Amino acid sequence: MPMAIFEIEVYAVVHGRNTTEEIAAITVYGPLAASGIRHYAQLLFSPSASGLSGVADTVGLSSVGIRIFADLPYRDFAPMYDLVRNEAPVHLSYEYGSSPTATKPLNYVGILSNSLETPGEGPSDADSVKHFIHTSLKDLPADTAE
Numbered sequence: 001m002p003m004a005i006f007e008i009e010v011y012a013v014v015h016g017r018n019t020t021e022e023i024a025a026i027t028v029y030g031p032l033a034a035s036g037i038r039h040y041a042q043l044l045f046s047p048s049a050s051g052l053s054g055v056a057d058t059v060g061l062s063s064v065g066i067r068i069f070a071d072l073p074y075r076d077f078a079p080m081y082d083l084v085r086n087e088a089p090v091h092l093s094y095e096y097g098s099s100p101t102a103t104k105p106l107n108y109v110g111i112l113s114n115s116l117e118t119p120g121e122g123p124s125d126a127d128s129v130k131h132f133i134h135t136s137l138k139d140l141p142a143d144t145a146e
Contacts, residue, residue, distance in 0.1 A: 001107055003095040004066070006030040006039040008111070011084050021047045024077045026084060028092055028111075030065065041068035041092050043109065045077040054106035056096035068094055070109045080111045087113040 008028045015024045023046045030039035054070035084090055091112050096104035 001095050001097055003093065003108070005091050005093045005112075006066070008084065008090045008092055013081060013084075022074060024074065024081075026077070026081060028084070030092075033065075037063075037065040039065040039067075039092075041070065041094070041109070043068075043070045043072055043080065045072050045074045047074045049073045052106065052109065054109070056094060056104045056106050057102065059096065059102050059104050061102050066094075068092070068106065068109060070106055072109070083111045083113060087115065089114050 007030055009031045011026060011028045013024070013026050015022070017023065023044070025045065026043045028041050028043075032038045049071045050073065052070060052072055054068065057067040057069065058064045059066060091114055093108070093110045093112055094106065095108035097107050099105065
């Protein structure tokens with residue numbers, strides 16, 4: 001079962017509701033290689049998903065990047081979105097099974113941070129967005145911070 005990883009360069013998030021449930025999606029793109037190849041993943045989150053299902057598509061085709069399509073339980077949305085939104089750099093990690101075609105069954109998908117941080121940093125992490133905003137507001141004159 002091959003495992004692979006790519007850096008997430010940009011992402012998009014959608015959150016909505018259909019007639020029966022909440023749904024959300026995180027779409028991530030890797031950097032554009034000189035060859036024109038860009039890896040891509042769409043993670044779809046819904047309460048009706050009980051576990052991971054999905055595929056790694058275009059595996060082994062040198063003319064296009066890997067395409068990951070994953071359906072995940074809605075409870076996985078918040079922690080994955082938190083990582084994409086608050087950490088840098090972040091990567092998409094995936095593992096797929098075997099098949100005779102370029103479309104492989106997806107066995108694992110995850111978002112991970114590659115930066116080493118000290119335990120217990122929490123929201124005061126110096127590279128977090130919240131920390132940046134809080135620090136910026138503290139530096140404003142008293143009459144403009146209200």
